[in-house]
Amino acid sequence: MSLEAVQTDAEGYLANSDDWSEELATELAKQFDVELGEEHWKVLNAARAIETESGSSPGLRKISKRADTPIKAIYVLFPDGPAKLIAKIAGIPKPKSCL
Amino acid sequence: MKTIPILGAGTAGTAIAHKLRRRLSNEWDVAVVDPSTTHLYQPGLLFLPFGDETEERIVRDRGSTLGKGITWHQASVTAIDTERRRVELAAGEPLSYDFLIIASGTEVRPDMIDGMLGDGWHKSVFDFYTLEGAKALQKALDNFEGGRLVINIVEMPIKCPVAPLEFAFLADAYLTKRGIRDKTELVYATPLDGAFTKPIASKTLGYLLEDKGIQVETEFMTGEVDSEKNVIRSYDEREVPYDLLVTIPPHTGARFLEDTDLSDELGFIQTDLHTLAAKNAERVFCIGDATDLPSSKAGSVAHFQADLMTENVLRAIEDKELEPSFDGHSNCFVETGHGKAMLIDFNYETEPLPGQFPIPGIGPLPLLKECRRNHWAKRLFRLVYWYGLLPARPIPISPTMSLAGKQLSAAAETGGA
Numbered sequence: 001m002s003l004e005a006v007q008t009d010a011e012g013y014l015a016n017s018d019d020w021s022e023e024l025a026t027e028l029a030k031q032f033d034v035e036l037g038e039e040h041w042k043v044l045n046a047a048r049a050i051e052t053e054s055g056s057s058p059g060l061r062k063i064s065k066r067a068d069t070p071i072k073a074i075y076v077l078f079p080d081g082p083a084k085l086i087a088k089i090a091g092i093p094k095p096k097s098c099l
Numbered sequence: 100m101k102t103i104p105i106l107g108a109g110t111a112g113t114a115i116a117h118k119l120r121r122r123l124s125n126e127w128d129v130a131v132v133d134p135s136t137t138h139l140y141q142p143g144l145l146f147l148p149f150g151d152e153t154e155e156r157i158v159r160d161r162g163s164t165l166g167k168g169i170t171w172h173q174a175s176v177t178a179i180d181t182e183r184r185r186v187e188l189a190a191g192e193p194l195s196y197d198f199l200i201i202a203s204g205t206e207v208r209p210d211m212i213d214g215m216l217g218d219g220w221h222k223s224v225f226d227f228y229t230l231e232g233a234k235a236l237q238k239a240l241d242n243f244e245g246g247r248l249v250i251n252i253v254e255m256p257i258k259c260p261v262a263p264l265e266f267a268f269l270a271d272a273y274l275t276k277r278g279i280r281d282k283t284e285l286v287y288a289t290p291l292d293g294a295f296t297k298p299i300a301s302k303t304l305g306y307l308l309e310d311k312g313i314q315v316e317t318e319f320m321t322g323e324v325d326s327e328k329n330v331i332r333s334y335d336e337r338e339v340p341y342d343l344l345v346t347i348p349p350h351t352g353a354r355f356l357e358d359t360d361l362s363d364e365l366g367f368i369q370t371d372l373h374t375l376a377a378k379n380a381e382r383v384f385c386i387g388d389a390t391d392l393p394s395s396k397a398g399s400v401a402h403f404q405a406d407l408m409t410e411n412v413l414r415a416i417e418d419k420e421l422e423p424s425f426d427g428h429s430n431c432f433v434e435t436g437h438g439k440a441m442l443i444d445f446n447y448e449t450e451p452l453p454g455q456f457p458i459p460g461i462g463p464l465p466l467l468k469e470c471r472r473n474h475w476a477k478r479l480f481r482l483v484y485w486y487g488l489l490p491a492r493p494i495p496i497s498p499t500m501s502l503a504g505k506q507l508s509a510a511a512e513t514g515g516a
Binding site for chain 1: 254255256260261264290291292295296297298300304318320322334335349363364365369372391392393395429431433443445447451
């Protein structure tokens with residue numbers, strides 16, 4: 001699905017997770033001035049895998065451990081709020097609390 | 100004799116032990132394994148720092164909370180051997196099991212953040228998720244004469260996710276009562292994108308922060324506590340100065356679960372969302388805070404899980420298929436200060452909605468709305484906990500969530516639920 005056709009919620013998260021594809025992620029990332037490389041994909045794939053397994057979007061410490069990438073390095077890969085950016089690009093819900 | 104050890108005798112472990120003891124025959128040894136000689140009523144830790152709760156009322160001898168016919172092994176677990184079906188203990192013979200329930204909760208881990216346990220620990224840096232922390236914080240608040248009081252969630256998941264926000268509301272009321280609110284800046288620093296992260300709660304409750312003058316620092320991922328300069332520093336180099344820091348350190352599962360096949364990266368047991376069976380081992384279940392589930396780490400959740408898990412353990416014993424019955428149901432009072440509280444009721448799918456609880460149209464407890472009744476219900480809950488929940492006597496609240504009495508229109512308006 002193309003960037004133009006894809007539906008997002010009011011905060012810019014993917015409305016339908018089935019719309020996600022690697023191509024779409026690349027397009028989404030460009031919107032945030034992020035050019036996806038191998039290191040980015042390690043992080044995105046870790047976040048997607050954990051979300052599928054556990055049913056909730058993971059925090060950065062968990063992603064960091066799964067992707068074997070220090071939190072500091074995640075901030076370099078996804079500057080300007082990595083938790084949100086990763087969720088938006090990986091097509092998973094935003095990390096939230098119960099209220 | 101067949102054995103079903105329960106690792107941990109907190110809220111979840113104690114409740115499920117009583118449930119199973121009642122339902123299993125005498126050929127079963129229902130045993131809890133817990134090294135601690137006391138049981139702590141954790142919701143009391145929220146009130147203790149403000150002098151509104153006492154240690155005597157929230158701590159009981161472990162023995163007095165365990166009914167007849169439940170064996171108590173006062174020992175620390177060092178490992179679970181799922182191949183040989185046994186639990187290794189720090190001292191004594193390993194325990195063999197026919198079925199195993201992991202109820203070992205969470206550990207609060209200030210050691211995971213650089214500088215948190217430095218010179219400022221329990222001088223200007225406090226947690227209130229442990230009895231020691233809450234008691235030390237009470238003294239610090241007594242001596243507090245104004246300045247910057249910063250409440251900081253380091254990272255999710257944490258126990259009782261609304262407690263930090265409740266702490267901020269209660270601090271506002273406490274400081275007002277002491278006449279030093281105008282000398283205090285109250286700051287709430289969170290790794291999430293707001294103090295409220297769900298659409299209906301944001302819309303309905305945003306006024307609380309504004310009315311109480313609580314500043315919110317969002318997407319603040321704490322990397323370091325610098326107790327020389329009295330600042331917390333995020334990974335993106337932002338600094339939040341404090342005079343008094345109330346931190347909620349990272350939480351992990353019990354240490355013996357770290358880096359095992361059963362657990363995730365933080366030591367929480369990978370658990371089936373609905374059956375509560377451990378994903379990576381046969382004959383093992385997980386309950387309460389120890390799971391990796393997206394439900395809240397809260398006492399009400401443990402209580403609902405205990406009801407449903409009992410049935411699934413009995414099914415497993417009879418070699419029947421497990422029921423996917425747990426829906427993530429959670430029910431929590433949220434203190435908002437000045438003798439008022441809200442009640443929230445939600446599950447995996449449905450976010451907290453306005454309405455009435457437990458009887459539709461009548462209540463008597465309003466949902467997602469402040470009132471005095473909710474506050475008194477929360478304060479009285481301590482007695483329900485000791486005499487109802489822990490000994491697993493019947494409490495007339497459904498373990499699964501009901502939509503009856505909830506205003507679904509509120510969800511439609513915000514596109515949420």
